[in-house]
Every structure is written in structure tokens, then in C-alpha cells.
Amino acid sequence: MPMRSRLRERVAADITLSDEPGKTMRKWREEIGIFQYDLSKEMNVSPSVISDYESGRRPSPGIKTVRRIVDALMRLDELSGGKFSKEYEGVENEGILDIKEFPVGIPADIFVKEIDGVSVAENVPPANNVNGYTILDSLKVITGMSSADYHKIYGWSSQRALIFVGVKFGRSPMVAIRAHPLKPAMVVYVRPERVDPLAVKLAELEKVCLVRTELEVTKLVERLSRL
Template identity: 45%
Template sequence: MTDRGARRDLAEKIAGEITLSTDPGATLRKWRTDFDISQTDLATQLDVSSSVISDYESGRRKSPGIGVIRRIVEALLDIDEHRGGGRIRQYARVLSAGFESDIVQDLREYPTTIPLTRFYNAIDATEVASGNQSTIAGHTVVNSIEAITRLSSEEFYRLYGQSTNRALVFTHVTRGESPLVAMRVVTPTPNAVVLHGLTEDDLWEHAPALARIDGFSLAVTNKDLEEMLDALRQLP
């Protein structure tokens, strides 16, 4: 897919999510932060004051119509292209990626960002190392053995879905060495990594230190796999 085709498809997706969202402001904020664009930069691109963007995102201003949404989306994409188009190219890679169900057990994008604590509570996870970010906008549940043995580094990166602003949940984990070592060679890293199937006492002793070095939150959960997947499908 060409960057131009990816841009068109991404524009349609973003506009559709904002338009159909029960909280358009929160969805707009989610996409703006995913693009790592400040309210000030977006406002400058649109030639409006920062307070206009803030009012839309907070709900203080009436939800924007489709014409305004289109302008906002195009502004986000224009800024990304001016920065080199990395976000658009990432989306193109996601569209072309395909995974077997025995590798990826669930992959979802949320309409809004949610606190990482809410994610952990949903799956009965215990945080063992705090990261640099406190929210996520999606998750990927992956069989750690299949992913590490069968995926290339490029394919591994595609597990991030549409954004690294997410949690990677690794199943079939014994102590956590392999996922944590894999995180060291794949950049950028996700906001959070969850190791499923073990307790804090079972965890590889060096895992928390590696997570802190790379800046992501690390947690463990021993919740039944199917119950965990059911809980994740209820998010956000």
C-alpha cells in the first residue's frame, strides 16, 4: 500500500471513530496523543487558538461537525507527513500484516485511552515495575513462544497494531526471560508489558530492572487465560 493510500484509509478510520464515538472529544484526544501532537501544534496547523482544541476534547464545546472533524484529521496527517510520515507508514505496515491465531490471540484498539491501572485491574495484574506512561490505547495478546520463534523483528513490531501506546500481553510464559530479552531488541517499546501465567514470585529476577531501563511498565497475572481474554474484550 502506498503512503497516499494509507493516508486516505487512516483519515477515514480516524474520522469515523470520532464521528461515531459516544465521547468524540476523548476520541479526538486519543488520536492526537497517539500522533504525539500537542494541542498547541494542532491549533497552529488549524489556525485556531489552543483553547478551541481543549474545549473540543473536554466536551466544553459542542461536538465538531463532520467538516471540522475532516479538517482536524487532515491537520494531524499533515503534521505527521511534515515530520516524515512515520505514523502513516506504520499504519500501512499494520494493514499489510497478517498473523495466525496461534500467534496473536487478541488485538484491539480502543476508542479512547484508558488508565493503565484500569487495564491491570481488569486482568488481575500486579505491577512489578512502573514505566514512563500511565495510559494505553489498545492491547495485543500474543503467544510468547510462537511469536519469539516464528516472527522476524519487523513482524514482531507489527504486534503493536496501530500504536505503541498499548499493552503487550505475553502468554505461555514460565519466568519471563524471552519476552524481556525480545523487548531489548525491538524499538520503540510499548507502554506496558504483561506476563501471563505466573506470579511475582515466579518472575525472572532481572525482569523488573530491564523494564525500568527501557521505560515500560511490567506486570504479571495468573488469571485464567479465557477469563482474561473475556475481560479484555469488555474494555475500554
């Protein structure tokens, strides 16, 4: 239900961090092109409430209020054809199949259980929390990504699971991880042919926990999306 668009986040951050949140709220309302009245009706409040915020009488609204406002703005934009939200979709990257952040961290063991995962490396301290995941086409990542783009894999949190599909033995992904300065909390191989002992050794060296799963990718995405 809580749709996660970049626009939504951007507007929320802009208001939250503004010195004059009221004026920032107004900026976005006007940019989207709706009236105080309509916004207030969408939120089920009286129009004066909007005006009070925008004119600065309430200089530090609660985040619940900000959220209601942002979501109302998004809905109204959607109704009028979503001219706005559609403009702000990011460009997709070839090798990255999916990338998400969790609003709250998830304990590693629960994450593993949820994807029917089996731990492969042993000498790894039980990872704490997983804050997000990235699903990668391992071939495309290795062949087709410029080194400058590598950090994109890590999204907003390095404490994440990197999920590789199209893995044969799992050597190259671990080598790539070894080479990169940022380390994930967890690496997942989806239906690998088998797992090379070297990959395991590298995982232990880097202290990332290495997991394999036999789930299909589609199934995997579905499971992850209801976390």
C-alpha cells in the same frame, strides 16, 4: 455492538479523507451494489438525502452522518450474504492471539485493576494511558516470527499492553523488547511460573511497567473486551 471490521474502518476513512466525499460514498454504495432508495430506508431518511450527499450539495457531512451511512452499508452487505466484509479479513499471524485498539485511552491503573494484575517492577513512573493491547504466544513469537513482522505486534499504537501467555520466567520477552526500537507502555505476564529478577531489572531499565496476572486467557479476553 459497534462492529469493528477492517472494511468499516476503510470506508469511513475513505469518505472522511476524500476531496469529494459524496463521490466516495457513491463509489462504495455501488461497489456493494445497493440503491439509494434501499440505503435511505436502512437509515430511516428520505432518498433525496442520499442523493444530496452523493451529488455534493453537503460537502462536509458530520461524522455522525458518515457513521450512520457506513454502518448502514455494512448491515446491507451483511444481509446480502456479507460478500464484501468477508473479503477483507486480514491474514492472521501465528504468534499473535489477539490484537485490539481502544477507541479512547484507558488509564494504566484501571487497566491493571481490570485484569487482576499485580505490578512487579517498582522503579517505573506510573504509565499514562493504554491505547490497546496485543496478546502473544511467547514461544511462537520468539521462534516463529520474522523480524520484518515484528512491528505488527504494535498495531496502531505503541502505547499499549503486550500480554504474553506461556511464559516461564519472563526473560526472553523482556530481552526481545529491549532489542526492539519500539517500546510498549506495559507488559503483562499471564500465569508465569515465576518472574526472573533480570526481567524485572530490564523492565525498570526500559521504563515499562511489568505486571503479572493469574487470570486464565479466556477470562482475560472477556474482561478486556468490555473495556
